[in-house]
Amino acid sequence: MAYKALRSVRGAPSGRQAARMMQRMGMNFNEVAGVTRVTIETAEKKIVIEEPSVVTVTMQGQTMYQVAGGTMKEEVPVKEPVKTVVPEADVKLVSEQTGKTAEEAKKALEQTGGDLAKAILILKTGAT
Secondary structure, three states: OHHHHHHHHHOOOOHHHHHHHHHHOOOEEEEEOOOOEEEEEOOOOEEEEEOOEEEEEEEOOEEEEEEEOOEEEEEOOOOOOOOOOOOHHHHHHHHHHHOOOHHHHHHHHHHOOOOHHHHHHHHHHOOO
């Protein structure tokens, strides 16, 4: 009761008045039925919201999605190492420059991501 009195004192529109005002402004609300999961993916993490309530809000040609409620969990994606494809010409060059076998040169190139100079330094100095 006190809440309604406070709203009326402040001049805030009631539910019906608010709906009319939004219609006049060109706002349109629609609930998206049957949503079971919302997934938000960023570069660092993945946010999964189970059983949310989703509403589309269309205003001035723009559509926005409002997600509310549900159970939220965050996941950190597992990054698989990228296998570097090493050209045979690079293997041959590193092998010639260091006096090492082609197999050792290829392993050093894979370890350095294909960087010729680093692979040569690793093989010449014995550093890892």
